[in-house]
Amino acid sequence: MKKRVLVVVAHPVMEGSRINRALLEAATGCECVQVHDLYATYPEQMIDVSHEQALVFQHDVLVFQHPLHWYSCPALLKSWLDMVLSYGWAHGDVSTQLAGKSWVHAISTGGADSVYQRRGYHHFTLAELLRPFEQSARLCNMQYLQPFLTQATDTLSDTALQAQADSYAAWLKELAEGDGPPVVESVQAEEAQYLEPVRDVKDI
Numbered sequence: 196m197k198k199r200v201l202v203v204v205a206h207p208v209m210e211g212s213r214i215n216r217a218l219l220e221a222a223t224g225c226e227c228v229q230v231h232d233l234y235a236t237y238p239e240q241m242i243d244v245s246h247e248q249a250l251v252f253q254h255d256v257l258v259f260q261h262p263l264h265w266y267s268c269p270a271l272l273k274s275w276l277d278m279v280l281s282y283g284w285a286h287g288d289v290s291t292q293l294a295g296k297s298w299v300h301a302i303s304t305g306g307a308d309s310v311y312q313r314r315g316y317h318h319f320t321l322a323e324l325l326r327p328f329e330q331s332a333r334l335c336n337m338q339y340l341q342p343f344l345t346q347a348t349d350t351l352s353d354t355a356l357q358a359q360a361d362s363y364a365a366w367l368k369e370l371a372e373g374d375g376p377p378v379v380e381s382v383q384a385e386e387a388q389y390l391e392p393v394r395d396v397k398d399i
Contacts (some may be wrong), residue, residue, distance in 0.1 A: 203259050221231070221363045228258075262304070263304045285335045296338070297337060299343070301344075301347050302325075307346050
């Protein structure tokens with residue numbers, strides 16, 4: 196049985212992002228997923244919590260598509276996480292609303308993978324920087340999966356852009372078919388790394 200995939204998109208200036216526009220278009224064209232653009236839905240950033248919780252509950256896999264902002268996510272997505280994944284609903288002693296569902300990111304970065312290393316410009320790996328999301332998923336009894344990464348976007352050619360969008364559509368299809376990326380488990384790791392190497396998009 197196919198899994199129901201919800202792609203929660205968050206980019207405050209979507210018209211200025213070549214990669215996120217391409218990924219959004221690719222996701223919208225997938226029959227296997229429902230796309231939910233937060234900034235388009237809530238231009239005044241007034242989140243309908245009940246509606247969002249009902250939407251999340253109807254799906255098996257939550258994909259958060261966004262650029263890396265200050266080593267985290269855009270403000271509206273952070274507000275969404277704060278308000279929608281509330282105590283007593285998403286987590287707590289007796290809450291099982293999200294148990295068994297999957298949490299995964301589709302993240303874009305201007306820098307290449309090489310700058311997200313212990314000896315790189317940003318000093319930490321992406322897996323380490325994203326650990327708060329990993330722990331949030333764990334708190335909600337969800338599986339935290341290895342993300343879909345698009346890096347070095349500042350030097351992305353049109354050909355590479357289209358190839359990455361096609362890869363994203365294929366990746367979403369795999370998620371829906373239950374053949375998604377591996378689960379990330381970095382609790383015991385001093386230096387968190389993803390289980391499989393992720394190609395830099397400029398190498399496509």
